[in-house]
Amino acid sequence: MTASSPSRFVVRAQRAFDGTGFVPVAVVVDEGRIVDLLPVAAPVAGAPEVAVTDEAVLLPGLVDSHVHVNEPGRTEWEGFRSATLAAAAGGITTLVDMPLNSVPPTTTVSGLEVKRAAATASAFVDVGFWGGAVPENLGRLAPLHEAGVYGFKCFLAPSGVEEFGHLDRAQLRAAMDEVAALGSRLIVHAEDPALLGAGGALGRGYDAFLASRPATSEASAIEAVIAAARASGARAHILHLSDARSLPAIRAARAEGVALTVETCPHYLTLVAEDIPDGAAEFKCCPPIREASNRDLLWEGVVDGTIDAIVSDHSPSTVDLKRAGDGDFGLAWGGISGLQVGLSAVWTEAHGRGIPLETVLPLFTTGPAAVAGLSEVGRIEVGAPAHLTVFAPDDELRIDAAALHHRNPISAYDGRMLRGRILRTWLRGRSVFDAARGGAGEAPDTRGAPGGRLRSRTDELIGAAGETR
Template sequence: MTASSPSRFVVRAGRVFDGTAFVPAAVVVENGLVVAMLDEDAAVADAAEVRVAADAVLLPGLVDSHVHVNEPGRTEWEGFGSATRAAAAGGVTTIVDMPLNSIPPTTTAGALEVKRAAAAASAHVDVGFWGGAVPENLGELGPLHEAGVYGFKCFLAPSGVDEFGHLDRAQLRQAMGEIAALGSRLIVHAEDPELLGADGALGRGYDAFLASRPATSEASAIDAVIEAARATGGRAHILHLSDARSLPAIRAARADGVDLTVETCPHYLTIIAEEIPDGASEFKCCPPIREASNRDLLWEGIVDGTIDAIVSDHSPSTVDLKRAGDGDFGLAWGGISGLQVGLSAVWTEARERGIPLETILPLFTTGPAVVAGLAVGRIAVGAPAHLAVFAPDDVVRVDARELRHRNPISAYDGRVLTGRVRRTWLRGEVVFEAGVDVADAVDAAGVPGGRLLSRGGTLAAVGEDAS
């Protein structure tokens, strides 16, 4: 992808994350694969040398299984070029794209091919795709599954876009049964529309918005997902959990044998409702950011292993849409832009709580990989050389104008974070280096190196059919 990376090199570091702990090691890379894991100072013949600084660690490339790229159709919100640049800058080497808010939504095999064609020209990291389960395609999900999506997303409340409708309780059960028969998984935006406030203006105060999307709505919808999974034997995944008081129900369901996983997001772990200023609609998302006491309980779910993954739910839009209604939380578009800063944000909070980096790293790597059914997220012999150098003590003030997201608005703007990605490799090629515009150089060469991923582990080079 770039001329900067030799075909054979060794990365030596005093702290390499092996999936559970940091160990000193030399990671040997050849032709894009990890071919050996040796003692840190072991001799390696015919290999270029890369030494990770003593104040940094070597990580597997992160995995983000919840990203809204929005291309095609709403590319002015975000596109594959900008989203994957931001991912690389955050140490993320694999993303899985959500089936909305692009047009067309990924609810048919034909729409998936449109999405793949859009990604093929500009992906700087690897990209997989979720399919969508909507009222119109129930009973006809097989072709989309066979085309290679990693599972199916549904909403239980209105999605915010007319072309991606939500499922009622009977349709949820139908979708779960159909998807179970395919051997796939259903991932669910869990809010109960019967318990949500009416759409429309709410004013500039965050409290009114928070009250309009109460925790009871999330809890009710999660209960419905659990019962549908229990009845059908299907695999279910709860998206972007904000209501920590639903964790006991999730634990109980798992104890009963329900095949259930759950994710949360950096904004729920790092931002609290009490601190959101009036009119600051960049903080609007659904389900909403809740109170400090709720955040504490989410962190308990991180530490005790109930929560399986931390993912961005990167859901950007234009500045005009985010500022619609002059900061009225009921009128502004919902969604947090945070793909580039997730690890740094969560590590900043974890560090303040005395939680070691090793505790959160699996939730950024193997956790979301397992949710999506991807064989990535580890540094291991035979694995693709997706690697990131992370400096856990570096201090960075976020400036939304400098993030690689397409639109310069983010809930993290102005926040001081601890931890910074210094370099990211994708299959042994440098796709991000702090202070160096690697992505621009790649664009100029016309050879972005991300691959399109397909269920079953098939990889296709950008521009090839991945089905």
């Protein structure tokens, strides 16, 4: 299916994910939406057909609620075209962009409009936006909320960029009160700056960097988030959890009724500190990748349902910034580039642990959708947009950073042999990725115009010309 394909067609799969398991089904698509779910062999008159092979599974389009696109201002790090092409190749049909590291940040309505303008002509998948809560805009978050952001991100430690300041404990409580009054949510980078090491050069060894950002810092900040959410009644979300020993505090807070969700990332579930080579700053991120024993506990949180979502925290930069200081972990830019490979990376580890695919799939679909308040994506059901992807769980995939669609050819996954490969992705019934057409780079089918739309908090879909649909 390309931009010129018939609007009505049917996808037949012996194994389609229905939210809990795999079922045989014929998915009937018309005008970009799923209009019927039929027995897999049921006839559908006048509709072209796509057959998913028995070796593959049909999934709803994945959702990634934590992506740093960086455009405008730092578009040489990543942009909407490259990011959304990578997303499509990774089975992702909806992403939510973080309010930094673009310039301007999304901390004002004007900053949001600049972001939307940058995305409009370039996005191959649907894009929504988080707003930012910084010291300068506290007490004035309502205009951004009304403009359609899905919630507000804050840092409790320095963000790494001057234009996005962090909140102290009193400001955190004020932000919680404000988002509670708006009926919004606060998503938090939780590290306590009082427990972080001093900045500057640390050397090429990973151990010194890991020691500079101890788990106690994360645990202290998470306790502060829980206390502020409890007192305010706000919905709060812990971003990119790396400290698995904070999971009991999160479980206890939920048990008492605190509106708290938590995510982790593929790199925390698949990589370990013990294996990171000297000078390999492509593995640097904040909070850091921790030890293998910590990874085991994170997987317990995945299996028991404590962790709500697995998202990329795709935070790329140029190769020069990642190699700053000749691999000095204190001087290199922090951030993992992994938007395109998240499901394959996590499935590789899950399979090795004997964890079924259907256990992790909700954390890539309805889980992140719920974090952002997106009600109609991440599902194969009648009335939903026809966001679909085909995944071959037994295919091998060797990652070559230079062949990924990320703008910069550097990734912590470079050279890794993964299990599982995205074969095809549709956005509202339009093919945005087809591995069979893509060659070595597995490029999305880009012969037509970008097909993504911008999303707002109220689930309005804004087309490329700016009209509401």
